[in-house]
Amino acid sequence: MGGEMTQGNRWLALDILRGLSIIFMLLNLNPGSWSEQYGWVLHAKWEGATFIDMVAPVFLFCIGVAIPLSLRRRIEAGESNGQLAKHILNRAGILVLLGLFLNAYPAFDWAHMRIPGVLQRIGVCYGAVALFVLFTARREGGFRLNAKAGWIAWTFVLLSWTALLMFVPVPGFGAPRFDPVGSWPAYVDRLVLTTDHMFPWWPVDGKVVFDPDGLLSTWPVCANVLFGALVGHARLTGITAPILKMLVAGGLLMAAAVGLHTTIPIIKHIWTATFALFTIGFSLVSLGALTLLVERWNSAPAFYPAQVYGSNPLLAYMLSFLVAPLIDLVWLKPPAASIRAAGQALFAQAFEPRLASLCFALTMVTAIFLPLWVCWRNKWFLKL
Incomplete structure (x- = not known):
């Protein structure tokens, strides 16, 4: 899933674009509440397109x-x-x-x-x-x-x-x-x-x-x-x-x-x-x-998280889908029985429901970033 270029001819903007696409995919897949999301994070029901459809x-x-x-x-x-x-x-x-x-x-x-x-x-x-x-x-x-x-x-x-x-x-x-x-x-x-x-x-x-x-x-x-x-x-x-x-x-x-x-x-x-x-x-x-x-314009440092994601897109995707069922398991007492529900409830104390849902998704993006960053530092890349 990643580009197999040598360091000398690597297209850094391509890595960053690939990483951004994975990050936004995770925002769509990991909301705090499936019923409370901004329109740009939701797919078009049929005709037309939203940002996440890109x-x-x-x-x-x-x-x-x-x-x-x-x-x-x-x-x-x-x-x-x-x-x-x-x-x-x-x-x-x-x-x-x-x-x-x-x-x-x-x-x-x-x-x-x-x-x-x-x-x-x-x-x-x-x-x-x-x-x-x-x-x-x-x-x-x-x-x-x-x-x-x-x-x-x-x-x-x-x-x-x-x-x-x-x-x-x-x-x-x-x-x-x-x-x-x-x-x-x-x-x-x-x-x-x-x-x-x-x-x-x-x-x-x-x-x-x-x-x-x-x-x-x-x-x-x-x-x-x-x-x-x-x-x-x-x-x-x-x-x-x-x-x-x-x-x-x-x-x-x-x-x-x-x-x-x-x-x-x-x-x-x-x-x-x-x-x-x-x-x-x-x-x-x-x-x-x-x-x-x-x-x-030499602005690559501003996209460092996307570069890390873009260097290991298959690993990021696999981690997201392997973790997703775990955050919906009933670990806690009702009403916030799952990690997703507990996270939504926590962020909802400070933000309106849709922003709280996005904050939980950003937390998941950050959580998945951490093992990717370790792999990045050690030059461990999941390639096929």
Whole structure:
């Protein structure tokens, strides 16, 4: 999940952006109260997007940026395409297995275990894009990503996904369908996974009908990873005025997504093309702004916590999900029976409920930061 760059060509702004995405993810996953949260920490119910909806796409974009940087290092070390393909497949497979383990933990109720998930999606998209980059790259004179093939593939992913949603009738529902019940992603997930193995926490009319990390909607997610790989290639080749180009291109992509919203709605849960465009644009603007702050204005020390998080993102993610059930166990006497409830009650003595909930989430971010900081100081990094 982390970028495998040597210290000499490490893109510090990329590490920081990856770390910020993990930090904001933890703020979403660890509130003091699930019913008391600010709107920016909550996902959009369906159409539109909130700030927290940018977190997963930004992280996926960062994974893409690191792909050509990692491949170049390994190729320069003498690894063959076969060795690299084996490494990519092993890494992708381990991510999928870790995601399944976290879905099963701590109950291990196989009959009702959710199959899709964030790590599963990361593993599949990373594997698909990394293999594509590897086998279309040029090795003459050193590793060079095939940018033309990348742009063609990126365009094909978004156009094919849009064509499916808009023009191919869903059995029993017709076309176009962008809703949580009758869209292609929801239909396929219910057909293949069955609702016992889907995301149960966002029902529609009391029924489980879709999964936000479902099977079919993983296809357009590859567009975010692939665009990131193209940005990583541009970094390697020394593109002129990179910061300005990232800011301008990002702004244009976000504007295009908003302009197309009435025709192709921006929906994270089925990862519409407009959502992909908007979040790619947001990722570009964020990376450009951080590169400006870090490389031109020397403000890296201000982002030290994010740098620590960004150096060990898989460990941070695993710790968060392993600890989450523990803070909800009944350790104490009612009414504050769990650590989460006790924390919310404690902060609510000084702050209004939503701020108290955010304070608890920030406490969890700090708690997870401490073991990450120890690992950082000792150069212990969990890599696949």
